[in-house]
Amino acid sequence: MFIMKICLLQQLYKDVLAGVPLAKESHHYTSLLNLCVEQSLEGDESCNRMHLPSTNGGIRIHQDTDMSDAVVPTTDDTSNSFANVSSSFCPREVMLLQLTLIKMMVAKAESQEIEVNTRQKYCEIFVLLNESKIDSKLICLLDSSDQLLSHMASESLASLVYFQLKEENMVNVTWLTFSLKTLSGFPVNTQIAECLWTLTAIIKDILKDEVLSGAGILKKLLAPLDAVLEGFYDSILFHHFDSHHYTSPYSKAANNLISFIDLLEALLASRTELELLLRCQRVLFLKVSYVLNLISSSVHYLIKKKLIMLLKKCVLSESREDAVSRSLFLENPSLYEDMLALSTAVLQTVNLTWLNQVPLGEKANYFGGSEAVPGDDNQGGYDQTVLRALSLVVLKALEFKFQNSATEAEIKGDFHSFMSQLLMFWRSHVNSSAQSHPFVHHCEWLSLIFIEQDDDMWEAAKALLLIYLKLDRLRHDAAANLSQKEEETWNFLIHASGCNPHCIFLSFLEKIAFDSTVLLDFLISSETCFLEYLATP
Template sequence: MKISLLFCHCNDRLLSHMASQSLASLVYFQLKEEDALNVTWLSFSLNTLLGFPGNARVADCLWTLTGIIKETLKDAVAPRAGVLKKLLAPLDAVLEGFYNAILLHHFDSHHYTSPYSEAANNLISFTDLLEALLASRIELDFPLRCQRILFLKVSYVLNLINSSIPYVIKKKLILLLKKCVLYKSREDTKSGSLFLQTPSLCEDMLALSNAILQVVNLTWLNQIPLGGKSSYFGSNEAAPGDDSQDGFDQTVLRALSLVVLKALEFKIHNSATEAEIKGNSHLKFRSLSSKSFQVFRFCSHVSLRL
């Protein structure tokens, strides 16, 4: 099967997405029934990801991989951990390299001014993949690097949110950060503990919290637009259920509130000594920007709605 031929004539984005979903179903079926990863698809994926930004089929590759992960997570019968390891292990190092490449790209260029551009489409597709990787992490006792990279290198995402990318992508990334700060391993969920017990997750969450609190100290919140609205296919008419009041996107504002507060909560809980809790964390409170304080105050009003 020549996978590149499957996409070469799919200039229509919908048809290309449908082709990716069909390919995802095939690869997953082979993984589940034959316990084998499609070598042709794997080679295509490796070459595509390594060829970024020159390769034009990046979104197709990301859609397919995301689709396979989702198929795996939906299957209640299949051995999900084994399937995910066989799928992701050969891609682990390449996915980390791609993470670095796409998130350190020059996002202030004209290629990212429209949410319908190929460059923006690649970013949206990659955000969907990161969300799928986060959801799949719970299946493995020892998560792969590609399932941890969002926590360990979240500064790339934080910088991206402050770039000139379209608002719809910024919103997706902020909501993804919200899922990160709320994430718990299966063991932590079963234990019912208010705080994380899994060592690798504690390490990752601490890295995430440190990065978030660091940018908050640098007035990161001041640079995030909160006036964006969902619309009908890019028009200026607000879509039904659009959660905007007084010119602010309440969904994003609530998500930002939760992200900052959970990061601060985790940092305080994991401080090595009581002196650090009373000292450094207190200083962080005092050094937050004025907009950060507004987020904290607002959070007291919206916490019941989260």
């Protein structure tokens, strides 16, 4: 029975992969795909223990007419196709194959390249699997100590929940109950990371669907989870992170935190791409101080880096080239409020003491290890990616806050203070690295820090240009005629702050050796905001 099931599953895998029609009744394939998990349920949604069946007793399956009448492959067929593979199979590998098939079949059922009858057959199989409580079995597998099984169960569960949401316009009750109980039960509950993986995967599937009207289906998914997700945000981030559990990225506590950061990133993407606004999509902006405190704590560097890159995506969310998203940002008061709240919190927290608490990594990561190739003198001793991201977060926060300030006095002092700290922060890392660059004045620092990342460089340059124009406009509004001394003071302040746009652009031209072909590449490329930067009034 065990060998026969393996052979049938392998044949099903080939048929699904090729997209050919399935010849047998749906019940037959349901029996093949039904997971043999011994489960003890508490209520209907959680699993206290999970056992894989042993090879000695074979894999117990739900017997039906299709399975009992199944044609066992001939000896020749078995020897030609499966003999070398089947003998090495164990129950774990059979289960992995079942999980792979479930995910594959969901993808095929959504593909327009597959015949309608075949897609309908897949849908019938999924209905029968749901009737056999496949969702409860997958939830039990999430708690498996076998990480590969747990991961595959998460992906298969996400595929089935998404498919049911799309086809039946309803959220899987078993999964929803499990998610609510798991998230609200933190930190006692032990399945946090697995629950977050599944939710993140479902959101990503919705965002990838080009046909689906994503906003409505995403609201149906997230609305029941909205309050509990905000509560979970408070619980997991408002925490003392000096514990040794967070100093390694492989600990369960760190894994929970990393999984939650991935979910926040998916929620940010859903907010940027869809006209939908729930509290769980706003919480990162409204309570960003929790994230800033976590970045300066003793958690592992990987967690800090992921959070800094997430903040970078937040401040760039309104800078996307998509005109629809930009108009949505300008027209929606809550988006404006959230960016203002984030910018204010960043500027209140960021000072030289806080910046110096953020380590930038002593060594860069290389393919195959963390050691540089002998004789390679081009790498610095700091993580340039994080340095640029952190700098861009501060600059974009300054831009947004100052664009919404009414008077020159509200801007000038704070701007000079923040830029002085940022310049000191840049200098401390670049001067301590293996490659130390001489500079003439502060306006060179922008191109020096960002020259290796074109898109970030022009975002940073545009932020400084907008701040400069705002200051200049307010200065001329305050006094029609400025004295020579006032002009000299203004010029000194702008140069000292490193934001004179003429110097910044000339410094960039110098870095590219005044190569016109490089400028042409920037002009025709859609990967940076260079054209928008040049067109800034």
